[in-house]
Amino acid sequence: MARPVLIAPSILSADFSKLGAEIEAIEAAGADWIHVDVMDGHFVPNITIGPAVVKALRPHGKKPFDVHLMVAPVDPYIEIFAQSGADGLTVHPESGPHVHRTLQQIRKLGKKAGVVLNPGTPIEALDNLMDLVDLILIMSVNPGFGGQSFIESQLDKIAAARKRIDATGRDIALEVDGGITPETAKRAIAAGANVLVAGTAVFQGGPSCYADNIKALRG
Secondary structure, eight states, X not given: OOOOOEEEEBGGGSOGXXXXXXXXXXXXXXXXXXXXXXXXXXXXXXXXXXXXXXXXXXXXXXXXXXXXXXXXXXXXXXXXXXHHTOSEXXXXXXGSSOHHHHHHHHHHTTOEEEEEEOTTSOGGGGTTTTTTOSEEEEESSXXXXXXXXXXXXXXXXXXHHHHHHHHHTSOOEEEEESSOOHHHHHHHHHHTOOEEEESHHHHTTOGGGHHHHHHHHHO
16 A cells, blocks of 8 residues: 655745745645754754744644754753654754663653664664654755755665564654655655655745645655
8 A cells, every 4th residue: 555645845945034934835735744954053064943943933834843953962952842843853863872762752752753864874773763763764965955966875775764664563754855856756755755855846936836846746
């Protein structure tokens, strides 16, 4: 049975001068989740937004806020982002000394717990975490900036993650982020992904194009 494909537009590519309106527009256009990229200028080479912005945006969105924390150390920020309106928090194994404990903390706060693998992070990083994750995010670019090209080698990692998920029998989302276009979306879905993060591919052309852009990614 085919899994439904969820589209999670990354607000990193939105018009930052009117983020609330942009979230309302992408939800109206058919977005399933809102993907929020949090970058600290340390763990990744860019700085984006903090918990106060997430809190300010929360009333503008009805869909789940999928918050990707590219922050190190990450543990001091879990609770404040949870309180600011995140529905799910996704963390990197490299962003703290004890990723297992970090995932436990996210779940204790009643949020969906996710783990993200960078292109250079081996798939085996998942092997002792599967019982704690609600989401696995495979980065198909190195995190830090939007508009990068899809890294082909990550298709094998998506397939390997899908095998691990299927072996658990649990409903774990398999998300892919980076260089997603209508063409690479098809390949990511074929490899086993069921959630696609897209920035440029959703937001290009402005609000009148959002619905068609989202539809094109679903294939």
